[in-house]
Amino acid sequence: MSSVKQYMKFVKPYKWKIFWTIMVGIIKFGIPLLMPLILKYVIDEIIVAEGISNADKINNLFWIMGIAFVVFLVLRPPIEYIRQYLAQWVGNKILFDIRDKLFDHIQKLSLKFYSQTKTGEIISRVINDVEQTKNFVITGLMNIWLDLITILIAIGLMLTMDVGLTIVSIILFPLFGFSIKYFFSKLRRLTRERSQALAEVQGHLHERIQGVPVTRSFALEEYEQEQFETRNRNFLDKALHHTDWNAKTFAVTNTITDLAPLLVIAFAGYQVIMGNVTIGTMVAFVGYLERVYSPLRRLINSSTTLVQAIASIDRVFEFMNEKYDIVDKENAIDPGRVKGSVDFRNVSFRYEDETNPVLKDINLNVRQGETIAFVGMSGGGKSTLISLIPRFYDVTGGAIQIDGIDIRDMKARSLRNNIGMVLQDNVLFSESIAMNIRMGNPDATDEEVIAVAKAANAHEFITSLTNGYDTLVGERGVKLSGGQKQRIAIARVFLKNPPVLIFDEATSALDLESEHLIQETMEKLASDRTTFIVAHRLATITHADRIVVVENGEIVEIGSHHELMQKQGSYYDLYQIQNLDEKQV
Structure with missing residues (x-):
């Protein structure tokens, strides 16, 4: 199944919200299409009209402009707000669902996967790439359709005024479509390569920030600077290649959209001189050209954005489709x-x-x-x-x-x-000591947390800290000593109260005094359990x-x-x- 089809599964629950967003958007984009018609009416039926007194002309002008002000000042703002809010609401809800699913996926992936994949690259996909996919919803499923509908409505209105001028207005559309197909076929690959290069930079950066003490102790700052610069330059090369191709795309397509109005002005001017069309019609056509080619230019931007979004979708679902090594049987008990x-x-x-x-x-x-x-x-x-x-x-x-x-x-x-496990390097989360102990049982009461801390010989040192059990331990428990971290890890296993215990080199990195204390605690924990x-x-x-x-x-x-x-x-x-x-x- 393609990544876009997989993405659409997350979009499906919100299809009606997207439908109503498009409907409101049609009204929002349709209102400005009245402007050229108003301009044509004012010129042909008021300003250059014959047989009408100036007083009547002014009266008609005030009426038509009064109606226009009501539409643009009273009706359009709430429609604009509703459309923007609905679009962003749907986009953010879909991202919420995808990240929720990805986090569940992350927790099921095997240790082998994590031994082969940098943390920073995973974070890049869950944060950066998922965020980019929102453009697929807002741009690909909403804005592109709105722009296409706007173009069709504008062309329909133009046809009611003059068929010949309309044909001249859209004569360059095939050339425009060919250029889009040619340039954007390569842009998706370039976007994917750039995203991967950025993920490599982020992965390297995350790893090296964690290893700053090693870098300092071996005086490797210059070497590490070179290593980072290599990856950063690779990203720069990919980004510039992407930018070069993107710039060529805009140069060609914008030239096409600029030529079309010139053709219309030339042909319409000739028709006015020959008396075949009115000045109001010519002015209205020039106004509608902006209404046609502005959405076309947006479609170019949307195409670029959409290509980037699809490349990010590919990366997100490549990660989401990573197979699990450990899978429950259908009849698992x-x-x-x-x-x-x-x-x-x-x-x-x-x-x-x-x-x-x-x-x-x-x-x-x-x-x-x-x-x-x-x-x-x-x-x-x-x-x-x-x-x-x-x-x-x-x-x-x-x-x-x-x-x-x-x-x-x-x-x-x-x-x-x-099963309860105490490892040589136990991971503590950068929250409070109480929260880290509660990892053994998130529903435990404060009294239960204190009881297991006492059993793990941790209560005394915890209460000596400024904030006691509310003390934040820092990333991976950096604010605590090795022995203190081990006692917290043992306390949460006490709280879990499992029948099977595993101690993997739980005291090998400690000094003799801490080792003796931890050993005593481990023996207490192991009592009456398979260890x-x-x-x-x-x-x-x-x-x-x-x-x-x-x-x-x-x-x-x-x-x-x-x-x-x-x-x-x-x-x-x-x-x-x-x-x-x-x-x-």
């Missing part, structure tokens, strides 16, 4: 609150761009309430393994079951409602019921800390290395 037993059955996994499997034939039975720790060298597959539990990715072989049900048979949202821990520091997981050593995507050892130390295998070696490193430090 809502398991409610699970008990928490988890079985890995011959689980294998590979990323699409990887030739070798990341995980190979993983078999592990985890009982309800058991704490399992995954350890091993970096790149062994530990984090990948736990990311399969909430279906951030789907297994490529085997199955993962919770309470005996394949997680692929569950609704993804219901599955994730049963998975990925840990770099082995000293933090000695309490686990079982420790699973993962190497090169395979399980090589399983047992308690005591059992694995006695075995003196891979885990023993890792533990000894870490102890030596800590002693040297």
Whole structure:
């Protein structure tokens, strides 16, 4: 399905509003078409009329102008207001619906998509490109039709006055149509290329603003300036190419629209001299030429605007049509609150761009309430393994079951409602501490928020802040320390109260004092829950019921800390290395 057809689905609910906007617009644009007729009447029937006294002429002039003033001063302003308001209302409502749909789409896209796409480019499509599509509604579905109707009404009125003059007036229309077709066929591609170049600039800028501390610490300002300038110049080149072609379009089409009045003036002047038409008719025709060719010029502008809008529509729906990696089955079930037993059955996994499997034939039975720790060298597959539990990715072989049900048979949202995660780098939103804790349960009361903050050992430091729970944490929690952010993240998991917990390197980036505090809080949270821990520091997981050593995507050892130390295998070696490193430090 073409992007324009998809866009029209969002337009359809407002079709009657658009219809009435066009109807009101016809009246709005039709009223000025009376002006040349008034001018013709004043010249032919009043000013140069014979056999009428000056007093009668003045009386007739006042009457006709009085009626005209009522129409233009009393009737036209409210019509203009209604038309403008309806047009903008419809345009903005459609944009609201599209952005709403896009945000829902954004939340369903896979982590793989986000690992391959810059945030700034996504923002560019949701904000800039969607905003550009409003012109398709206002210009393409309203203004173009109004201009065409205005032209047809004007030509109809001209035909009632003089057929020959009318033919001369529109004789250049075919040439005008050919030039539009020739120039605008290329303009859509150029517009799309320019939009993509702008999105690349925005994506690079967003990423580099977040990385300013890195740029400063490595003194890379000049290098980064060059990198930005490369992308900025690419946008400039695309914009200038687009501008060059656009300027050629206007130069040709405006020349055509300027030639037509000259032809009419020459032919009409000859006809007046020969006595075939009146001066009033000639003046009215010149007036109607403006009414015909002004909409034509607007159509040129509209065509440019429409091409840009369609290019933006293409980009919006290219993004909206991005496939989901994780999709619920038609008969997917809502398991409610699970008990928490988890079985890995011959689980294998590979990323699409990887030739070798990341995980190979993983078999592990985890009982309800058991704490399992995954350890091993970096790149062994530990984090990948736990990311399969909430279906951030789907297994490529085997199955993962919770309470005996394949997680692929569950609704993804219901599955994730049963899982709480604390990561190494937890994202906090730039709002209040209370709001960030409420991410675990948006309907929680203030008392519940305070209770979980106390359970997470966070209440004391929160109340020491100037605004307490109303303190704004800044983007990604920049105003808080690593340990404070972790305690907020743990508090919101307490508030969620899930039966399954996942800790992925939750303490690896903290100092020893913060690590000890977080460790104590994690153990409190893990009580009576099925818990998975990925840990770099082995000293933090000695309490686990079982420790699973993962190497090169395979399980090589399983047992308690005591059992694995006695075995003196891979885990023993890792533990000894870490102890030596800590002693040297």
